[in-house]
Amino acid sequence: MSIKITGMEEIEAKLTALQNSxxxxxxxxxxxxxxxxxxxxxxxxxxxERSPFGQAWTPLSANTAIAYMRKSGSPKGARARNRVFLAKFGAGGxxxxxxxxxxxxxxxxxxxxETSVTISNNSSRDGFPYGLTHQFGSHNGWGRGIYIPARPFLPIDKSGALLPSLQKDIENYLIREIEKAVK
Structure with missing residues (x-):
């Protein structure tokens, strides 16, 4: 997954000044x-379970919850299965x-x-681009027409701009580091 972040001119200028020192x-x-x-x-x-911008993620669907139960193995008997299911996914789950x-x-x-930083996660499942699908959502999840809602986790908006509070934090960090370097 490759995403270009825009609006970083101030950060880039500060990085150049820092790099030169x-x-x-x-x-x-x-x-x-x-x-x-x-x-x-x-x-x-x-x-x-929220985007960096504060939007709550869509809750797990019943189908996903059931798939989780199947993967973790479920006990025999309806009463036991229901108890395990509610313990994991109920109000107190x-x-x-x-x-x-x-x-x-x-x-x-x-x-x-010395010139760049990369934050990456190459998770995939059976060739399915897991991260990309969950960041942006999909109407063809797993190649089977399954709707998967977006659950954004990257601190960038749809236009590629960095989360403002993170941008400010990075700028403040760079200012402190430049001040230390030039003293």
């Missing part, structure tokens, strides 16, 4: 810190959205070089 290893460290800030926003989306395997929520990687 630091060694390659120091710059790599600063970019890794920025990547960790983005990764934290993504992880918070999964924890809160704890089943989190987008957590069946944990791959999408838990496998974010930050890779920094």
């Amino acid at each position: 630091l060694s390659g290893a120091q710059m790599k460290s600063k970019l890794a810190s920025i990547g960790e800030k983005v990764k934290l926003q993504i992880e918070l989306s999964f924890e809160r 704890s089943k989190k959205i987008l957590r069946l395997s944990g791959n999408l929520a838990d496998r974010w990687n930050v890779e920094a070089s």
Whole structure:
């Protein structure tokens, strides 16, 4: 999955100033810190079950809940199955959205070089682009015409702009680092 973030001119100018004042290893460290800030926003989306912009994710459908039960194995007998189902998915249930395997929520990687940072997650299931589908939704999920609602977790909006609070946080971090570097 590749997404271009726009409206980053101020951040890019500050990064250039910082890059000119630091060694390659120091710059790599600063970019890794920025990547960790983005990764934290993504992880918070999964924890809160909300987009970084505050929209609650669509709850699990009954079909998904039933599929979860089948995957985890269900006890014999209707009464026992109902008790297990309600414990996981009822009013007091704890089943989190987008957590069946944990791959999408838990496998974010930050890779920094002296000139760039990449935050990635290559989760897929049977070739299905898991992250892309959940970020934007799909009307043809799993290639079977299944509707999958968007549950955005990336801190960018539909136009590719970074979450304003994250952008401000990165800008403040860069200002502090530039001030330290030029002292």
